[in-house]
Amino acid sequence: MERLTVFDYPQTAHARRHGPFGYQHYASYRDWLRDEFSFRCVYCLMRELWGQRLAAFHIDHLVPQAHDATKAADYDNLVYVCASCNAVKGGAPVPDHPPHAPAVSR
Numbered sequence: 001m002e003r004l005t006v007f008d009y010p011q012t013a014h015a016r017r018h019g020p021f022g023y024q025h026y027a028s029y030r031d032w033l034r035d036e037f038s039f040r041c042v043y044c045l046m047r048e049l050w051g052q053r054l055a056a057f058h059i060d061h062l063v064p065q066a067h068d069a070t071k072a073a074d075y076d077n078l079v080y081v082c083a084s085c086n087a088v089k090g091g092a093p094v095p096d097h098p099p100h101a102p103a104v105s106r
């Protein structure tokens with residue numbers, strides 16, 4: 001894994017290490033996502049601290065639920081984010097994550 005600072009943008013797309021499926025609600029993927037993204041916000045890289053896990057970090061949908069409800073509990077559509085970044089992003093799609101991008105093969 002390459003070491004990044006908050007000023008670096010990864011040269012390659014994140015390749016998912018996990019591929020859980022079958023949960024009915026996206027919140028069930030929280031612990032998978034925490035490990036997937038090294039306990040950091042994918043946008044600002046802030047690391048979670050003990051005791052702040054549920055309040056300070058959220059699960060964000062790359063393709064917002066309002067745009068495609070079928071991806072609401074799709075693991076590949078979920079990322080782990082801090083509350084501040086999630087509040088700023090809101091329901092906007094991620095600019096470099098087109099809604100019909102091909103799935104990452106494992």
Ligand SMILES: [Zn+2]
Pocket residue numbers: 041042043044045046081082083084085086
């Ligand atoms: Zn953040």
